[in-house]
Amino acid sequence: MTRPGGGGPGIPMGGVPGEKARSFKPSVKRLGGRLATRRLSLVVIFAAAVGSVxxxxxxxxxxxxxxxxIFSGVIGKSLPDGVSKAQAVxxxxxxxxGTFADMVSSMNVTPGTGVDFGALGSTLTLVLVLYVASALLAWxxxxxxxxxxxSTVRELRTEVEDKIHRLPLRYFDTTPRGELLSRVTNDIDNVSQSLQQTISQLLNSLLMVIAILVMMLIISPLLSLIAIITVPLAVLATAMVAKRSKPHFLAQWKSTGALNAQVEEAFTGHEVIKVFxxxxxxxDRFxxxxxxxxxxxxxAQFISGIIMPTIMFLGNLNYVAIAVVGGLRVASGSLxxxxxxxxxxxxRQFTQPLTQIGSMFNLMQSGVASAERIFDILDxxxxxADPESPKVPVGDAGEVTVDDVSFSYRDDAPLIEALSLTARPGHMVAIVGPTGAGKTTVVNLLMRFYDVDSGTISLDGVETRDMTRADLRERTGMVLQDSWLFGGTIRENIAYGDPDADDAAVxxxxxxGHVDHFVSILPxxxxxxxxxxxGGVSAGEKQLITIARAFLAQPRLLILDEATSSVDTRTELLIQKAMQALRADRTSFVIAHRLSTVRDADTILVMEGGKIVEQGSHDELIDARGAYFRLYNSQFAGTVTADTDG
Structure with missing residues (x-):
């Protein structure tokens, strides 16, 4: 069979989709645009940050x-009492x-008077009030x-979930599940943590730099110039390190996705790995x-981690220079x-936010790298899109017409060419043929998991591309070879076929679907x-549950892709009898490798290389002694020939 995602023609397997790294600025701008939708909250956040800073x-x-x-009180106490400040100087x-005299002349000092504890208490109380108010605004x-x-990340997660449901099957065929799961879980969580930490730190740090710079200029322009000299050096160091660390963060999250895909694959196929x-x-691959x-x-962590010690080193040099020059200014009475x-x-506070900004680039680079991987999904x-004015088939006969259909997964690898067939209402159409013949691909085209390259597929006279996908699939029931169940009760899994069905219908x-015979013995x-x-039921029992689910849906078009491959022969015979009742007045397509399951089909299509090479009833095809005859003999007469390899 041609199985998309399982090595079918034209489908690349096993690799992470190629990632083209975008620049830092557009990704940050795109994230910022999502936050900007909450303008009122951002204004209040900014105002609170400004007030706190x-x-x-x-x-x-x-x-x-x-x-x-305090210092004036100590100096004043050391001066003679009863003289004026000018006399003391x-x-x-x-x-x-003279040096001491210059310093005293610049001070607000009263000779003979000690520390004014009243003024000191009022000043310290004011500082305490400022700290409390700043903390409340920061909170x-x-x-x-x-x-x-x-809220922004919640919307992003919802948008990704919605986008996944609108992606074509081709996307999932070419993307390992572990890689996709890593983007939907790990990368979104990383973006959340990065936004939470970096926005707060960066906003506070940038505002703090501006506020502190203003205060330093008010105190001493000369000392401010010394302090500012380190800023361009710190910015240059941060920019150089950030540029070098970006590719490594992209590689880190790409490797995380590849590792998750490896682990998911190994856990899913654990039994097979052990058996072989x-x-x-x-x-070794892990x-x-x-x-x-x-x-x-x-x-990534080492290169980005260089930022903080570099800025701290520059800050320490700046601190020494300010201490020396400041001491000279105090001695001269200038300050x-x-x-x-x-x-x-x-x-010290001026270099601290610069250090924080530098350290945040580590987290920012990681977060932006994850954001780019998420945007890959969104883009x-x-x-x-479904047609704006969709057509609805008149009646529910279930007649399917395939007219001159061609399709390929890749332009350079044709698969199905000029395929035509008609499935009458209530008929069972069996599709058989060697592996890779295009059987499952026909089903994918019927369900519009893929669209045909040319030709048409019609249901009850209406081309399926003129219908909505929801309408088409609502009329269709499908049982796959790989059964899928969700976490819940057996009753809920069967009811998945029709949520509105009552308990009697379930x-x-x-x-x-012969589920009752094994469920009755469960506690x-x-x-x-x-x-x-x-877990808790066998592979065959899982398949029976999925068949019962299809029974409950009561579709007009029934598709069975090796639906009984996991059950024993006796149960298979029982299911076939049940299928006959289910198929009454319904059109059914059955893909089968075991030809014994399709002997009673109204029409058997024999496919080879994407083309129908024979069609007819079982007896007609046996009498024709062609491709079907050879396939049948290969299973029941043991005469395997080169023609049946595939």
């Missing part, structure tokens, strides 16, 4: 005033202590930012991809001790809970 920036200056009060100059900003970011003794090979993830991760103390505190080409479908019966992998 301004109050925080004012505090060191006021604390410097408290230092001046003159006396100091007469003693030859408000954090709360609103958390709500804004999480390939555990070591799987382990080690290889794990090593690739390790290499890209440590490079007070409190002003220099406040400036040194500002200089993927979706299915062609039980009738279960009996028709909880139809309320037995099974997991997503169908």
């Amino acid at each position: 301004v109050l925080t920036a004012l505090s060191p200056r006021i604390l410097g005033h408290a230092t001046d009060i 003159a006396g100091l100059r007469e003693r030859g202590d 408000l900003m954090s709360l609103l930012l958390n709500v804004t970011v999480q 003794g390939r555990a070591q090979e799987v382990a 080690d290889e991809r794990n090593e690739s993830l390790y290499a890209s991760s440590w490079r 007070s001790l409190g002003e220099v103390q406040a400036f040194i505190q500002y200089s 993927a080409e979706v299915e062609d 039980m009738a479908a279960a009996r028709a 909880d019966g139809y309320d037995t809970v099974i997991d997503e992998e169908g």
